[in-house]
Amino acid sequence: MINLLWGDPPPPTRGPKPAMTVEGITKAAIAIADSDGLDAVSMQRVAADLSFTKMALYRYVGGKAELVSLMTDRAMGLPPHRPPQPWRQALMDWALDLYAGFARHPWLLLSTVGRRALGPNELTWMDFGVRALAETGLSGGQQLDALMTIAGQVRTIAHQTLTLPGGTIGISEENITSALTEILATQPDRFPGLTAAMQSLAGSENQGLDFGLNRILDGLEVLIKRG
Incomplete structure (x- = not known):
């Protein structure tokens, strides 16, 4: 798996081109995940979409876990x-x-959790993030923790607002607001705090991502100034 993620592509050779390539297999798998979700990706499905047998696919990719790692790194890009x-x-x-x-690629929310092989594109994302903090005086551990906190906020809002292919629908802020409005209209006295907050909500909807990110950055700014 590591060799496929990090290895250089083989040099071109004379003669007919191979029937399949790792790049072509990865792109086909990404198309399936984009359309039908990560669970729909299987060696059998990818092989069928490429008009090959599943056994032929195994000559290039060792299995689904390896394929998902390749898909993830390519879909993330630089x-x-x-x-x-x-x-x-x-x-x-x-x-x-x-x-x-x-x-x-909403399925990246599923493929980028748990223990797994990390590819060069994903590490480049991390590198860009910590480089932004290089001159702040934060330690390496603080830089990485800051990055993970920011990424966590992004993932949380993405889970809530994005619809995953395959029918898994995030609980969007619009859905939550609509449900609360319906309930509070009939029982305002039971939830006075929520009722008051909802009455002053206008103009602040769908700001969860920016609001959370700015509060995290506010905290980092305090930490950096503290030295």
Whole structure:
């Protein structure tokens, strides 16, 4: 698995091109996950979509776990390059770019959890994040913890707002607001705190991502200034 994730592609050779490539297999698997969800990806399904047998696929990829690692790293891609900017704006852009990646491939929310092999693209994302904090005086551990906290906020909001292929629907802020409004309309005295909050909600909907990120960055700013 590590060799496929990190190894250089083999040099071109003379003669007919191979019937399949790891790149082609990975792209086909990503298309399935984008359409039908990560659970729909199997060696049998990918082979069928490529008009090959499952056994032929095993000559290139060892199994589904290996394939999912390849899919994950390719789907994440490299983070966008941005001009140098202050650490706070750099981390905000990093977080929003990460959310955009989850929006393009929501199944990444499932494939990027648990113990697994990490590929070069995923580590490049981490590298970009900690580099934004390199001149802040934070220790390496603090930089990594800050990055994981920010990524956690992004993942939480992505889980709530994105619809996963295959029918798994996130509980969006609109759904929560609608349900609360319906309940509180009939029982306002039972939940006075919620009723008051909902009455002043206008204009602050769908700001969970930015609000949470800015509060995390506020805390980091205090820590950095404290030295």
